Amino acid sequence: GAGVSQTPSNKVTEKGKYVELRCDPISGHTALYWYRQSLGQGPEFLIYFQGTGAADDSGLPNDRFFAVRPEGSVSTLKIQRTERGDSAVYLCASSWEEGSPLHFGNGTRLTVT
Amino acid sequence: EDKVVQSPLSLVVHEGDTVTLNCSYEVTNFRSLLWYKQEKKAPTFLFMLTSSGIEKKSGRLSSILDKKELFSILNITATQTGDSAVYLCAVTTSGTYKYIFGTGTRLKVLA
16 A cells, blocks of 8 residues: 555543554555554554564563564554553554664554543 | 653744754664654654764755764754654664654744
8 A cells, every 4th residue: 555554543442342453554564563652752662573473572561462463464453451541542654674764654543431 | 771862842933943853862782763753643754864974864854863972963944834743763773673762852833
């Protein structure tokens, strides 16, 4: 595609529910990144993939967060037992290869009530 | 712990002014530094810097890196209202390709 696509653009869920956030990277980009951004803060690293494998998942805050990229293209970020503190904009980015500039999607705004 | 610090946190100027935004970093095994502009949603890429002292320029924007003093600056000359945005700095290190972002500088340009 022309750019990184994230769906949904907005998600409101109740505390304790499970959510999935989807990212469709730029075609041909091998690296895919997930970030979380709270109001007034810079993007906080969560995880990145090189191909199908998670190359660095050191930013995942706890075991409620999990991400997959089974075919090396689309990725899904999964959050179990959501908490109000998970409310943020979740940004996905892709790059041609590791170390090249990131291209961001418009994000998914997650609100946990 | 690796960290990236940006200053000032916010800035208000008038059209035509020149601004300088700062990004300092403390990381092990520095690889590169990137600047992004974030208006409403997706940050958009501006510059990538890997070598000290070499200025990158694009129109009214320019940036330079000092690897000895561990900082970079982003200059915007003849500012316009369309330059109003949050400017983010990010650093990558050897060993992992994750990008560590600063908090950003919020720039507002008044007409």
